[in-house]
Amino acid sequence: MRRSTVIEQYHGLSPASRAWYDRALKLFPNGVTHDSRFLQPYPIYIERAEGAKKWDLEGREYVDYWSGHGALLLGHNPGEVVEAVRSQIARGTHLGGCHPLEVQWAELVAALVPSAERIRFTASGTEATLMAIRLARTYTGKKKLLKFAGHFHGWHDQVIPGVQPPFETPTPGILPHVLDATIICPPNDLDALEETLESDNDIGCIIIEPTGASFGTIPTDHRFLRPLREAADRYGIVLIFDEVISGFRVAPGGAQAHYGVKPDLTALAKILAGGYPGGALVGRREILELLEIRNDPGWMRERKMPHLGTFNANPVSAAAGIATLQMVRTGRPSRTANEMAARLREGMNTVIDALGLNWCVYGSFSEFRYLIDHDLGDIRAAEINPHEVAYAKLKRVVNPVLVQNLRCGMLLNGVDTPPHGGLTMAAHSHQDIDQTVQAFEKTLTAMRRDGLI
Numbered sequence: 001m002r003r004s005t006v007i008e009q010y011h012g013l014s015p016a017s018r019a020w021y022d023r024a025l026k027l028f029p030n031g032v033t034h035d036s037r038f039l040q041p042y043p044i045y046i047e048r049a050e051g052a053k054k055w056d057l058e059g060r061e062y063v064d065y066w067s068g069h070g071a072l073l074l075g076h077n078p079g080e081v082v083e084a085v086r087s088q089i090a091r092g093t094h095l096g097g098c099h100p101l102e103v104q105w106a107e108l109v110a111a112l113v114p115s116a117e118r119i120r121f122t123a124s125g126t127e128a129t130l131m132a133i134r135l136a137r138t139y140t141g142k143k144k145l146l147k148f149a150g151h152f153h154g155w156h157d158q159v160i161p162g163v164q165p166p167f168e169t170p171t172p173g174i175l176p177h178v179l180d181a182t183i184i185c186p187p188n189d190l191d192a193l194e195e196t197l198e199s200d201n202d203i204g205c206i207i208i209e210p211t212g213a214s215f216g217t218i219p220t221d222h223r224f225l226r227p228l229r230e231a232a233d234r235y236g237i238v239l240i241f242d243e244v245i246s247g248f249r250v251a252p253g254g255a256q257a258h259y260g261v262k263p264d265l266t267a268l269a270k271i272l273a274g275g276y277p278g279g280a281l282v283g284r285r286e287i288l289e290l291l292e293i294r295n296d297p298g299w300m301r302e303r304k305m306p307h308l309g310t311f312n313a314n315p316v317s318a319a320a321g322i323a324t325l326q327m328v329r330t331g332r333p334s335r336t337a338n339e340m341a342a343r344l345r346e347g348m349n350t351v352i353d354a355l356g357l358n359w360c361v362y363g364s365f366s367e368f369r370y371l372i373d374h375d376l377g378d379i380r381a382a383e384i385n386p387h388e389v390a391y392a393k394l395k396r397v398v399n400p401v402l403v404q405n406l407r408c409g410m411l412l413n414g415v416d417t418p419p420h421g422g423l424t425m426a427a428h429s430h431q432d433i434d435q436t437v438q439a440f441e442k443t444l445t446a447m448r449r450d451g452l453i
Contacts, residue, residue, distance in 0.1 A: 002451045004401075006443070010041065010408040016057035017045040036069075036418055039407060044416070049076035052427040054416065063415045063432045063439075065368075065422030070215065070245045071270035073333050073366075074324060075427025081274050081323045088319035094311075101318035108325040109282060112253050115241070115266045118288035121313035122279040125244035125269030126154030131281045131307060132265045133158055133205060136238035138305050139287050142204030146196065146237075148187040150213030150395045153242045153267070158182050159207065165396050187213060187391050188221045193228070197235045205238040210255035210263075215245040216367050217420065218391045225261040232264070238287065244269040244279070248328045249337070249423075250365050274324030278317035333426035337366035340424040340433055344368055347437035349381035355444055357453060360384045361421075369421035370406070372398050373453070405452055409443030410436075 021042035024031035032038045044056045052075055054064045064076070074081070088101070102121065110116045122128045133145055145158050149167040153159035161171045162184035170179055183203065186192050197203060208228065212219035232239040241263035247254040248271040256262055264287060269279035281288070290305045311317070327333060345368050348361040360371040360381040369386075371394065376384060386394055403419050410417055415436050447453045 004405055004447075004450050004452065006405045006409045006412065006446050006450065007041070009412055013408075013412060014042075014044050014056050014058055014060065018042045020045045020057070034069075040404060044411060051075045051077075052425055052429065052432050061414060062411065063428075063436055065415070065417045065424065065436075067423040067425050068275050069270070070249070070423055071273070071275045072425055073249055073271045073337060074274075074327060075425045076275075078324075078327070078427075080327065081320050084319040084323035085276070085316055088316050091315070093314070093316050095315055099313075099315050099318070101315050101322060102313035105313070105318045105321050105325075106280075108322060108329070109268070109272070109280060112257075112325065112329055113243075113247070113266060113268070113282055114253055114256050115262050115264070115284070116282035117285040119280055119282045120288060120291055120307065121309075122269075122281065123277055123309055123311040123314070124154075124279045125242075125267060126156055126279075127309065128244065128267035128269055128279040128281045129153040129159060129207065129240070129242055130156045131305075132240045132267050132283075133207065135281070135287055135290055135305055136205035136240065136265065138290050138303065140204040140236065140238060142202050142237075144181045144183055144200065144203045146183045146185055146193075146203050146206045148208055148213065149184050150187060150218045150391060151207070151209045151242070152214050153207055153209070154244075165392060167392070187218050188224050188387075190224065190227055190231075193231060197231060197237070201235075203235070203237055205240055205265075206232055207240040207242055209242045209246065210259065210261070211246045211250060211365065213391075213395055215423075216363050216365070217369050218394045219364060219386050221387055222259050225259055229261050229263070238265060239263045240265045240267065242267045246365075247272060248325065249334060251334055252329050252331050271324060271328065272321055273317040274320030276314075276317040276320040277311060278314065278321060334366070336426040337424045337428070340426075340428040340430075341366045341368055343430070344424065344433045344436060346382070347433060348440050351437060351441045351444065352381040355448065357381075357444065359444075359453075362386045363421070366424045367421060368424075369394075370398075372402055372406075402447070402452060405447050405450075406443060409446055410439050413439030413442050415439040 021031050030038050037043055046054050047057050048055050054062050106119045109119055149162050152163050157174050157178045161182050185196055241256055243254045243266050247268045251258040265283035267281055291307050345361050352359045358374050361368050363369050
């Protein structure tokens with residue numbers, strides 16, 4: 001095995017983090033509480049964060065591109081959000097009843113999101129997509145769901161199949177009859193979609209990340225969305241947009257506002273609650289009305305969909321969400337984050353081309369994605385169009401040694417990115433971007449010196 005000076009140096013990066021990880025290994029599978037946070041020889045442990053930066057237990061500073069797993073657009077601890085949360089905590093963290101903040105929060109959502117005729121809050125994005133699918137089945141009387149390969153809609157049973165490559169491999173723990181009710185279609189393929197819908201009249205809903213699988217890892221061709229809307233109408237199918245990440249990030253009204261295509265239902269979370277736990281399902285009035293309690297035994301027995309949730313519209317999350325959306329609706333945060341990501345992608349691709357690597361950094365809006373060790377031939381990174389690349393090449397199993405060295409090398413150089421790319425925030429500055437590009441260059445140069453690339 002080749003010697004990695006990056007990993008050798010990383011071993012000594014944060015002794016305090018290593019000590020906490022040793023304790024965590026005795027408690028958590030792999031020592032982590034989220035699959036993406038797994039990192040060998042150990043992950044860094046964060047003590048605090050502010051703006052676009054965070055600091056580990058030894059006070060070492062990092063430029064952050066996790067962005068709260070996409071939940072942060074304004075940056076860490078924006079003053080208006082902190083003050084709103086502090087004020088609400090003093091009044092109560094769980095009121096066990098209705099409160100004015102939930103109405104104000106919903107009014108902001110309705111003003112921004114085109115499809116939001118009615119709203120129901122949840123505690124997470126996974127809960128929002130779960131409710132969307134169950135409501136769609138209740139509304140249409142059909143049991144099957146159509147989703148697209150690589151698209152992630154939470155980790156509940158009907159949507160987790162087909163998320164990771166190889167996409168056709170059954171997910172462990174999912175019952176066969178659930179798998180039978182989940183149809184996986186290749187992304188951006190109108191012919192395959194039409195053939196599937198034509199051959200199966202038991203499909204009640206279609207769910208899609210409108211910007212693409214895992215927020216653009218397999219980008220959705222915007223020319224696919226309007227024919228998708230038309231096909232759903234033609235076959236009487238409920239169209240669900242999963243805007244858990246893209247909502248309020250792509251634009252104040254989400255991808256549906258940006259592209260001008262309105263779904264029947266929209267799942268929201270992350271930025272919705274300003275970095276606090278919270279989600280929502282919004283959509284057509286006649287579908288969301290299936291949640292209503294009515295003085296009609298037949299309705300309650302045959303049509304009413306039960307929905308509870310201890311932390312639905314939690315007042316602390318509502319306070320954070322209101323403060324966040326009041327700033328989001330100006331449009332400035334999403335524009336700034338999008339501009340920072342474009343600058344970062346350009347800088348990283350310049351480094352890749354200078355080193356002559358068969359890598360690429362791509363994306364739209366406020367994300368950047370790594371395409372590592374591709375087989376697309378002798379082409380400049382900046383000239384690669386991900387829409388022209390087979391989707392299985394965009395979301396695939398990458399050599400874990402390369403991913404490990406890239407992540408550890410970036411951390412050694414003061415930048416924290418998720419395994420396969422990251423997200424920018426409005427808090428990122430030009431200086432942050434320049435520092436990140438320099439860290440990227442140093443990391444790749446070290447990996448080349450070690451014979452890894």
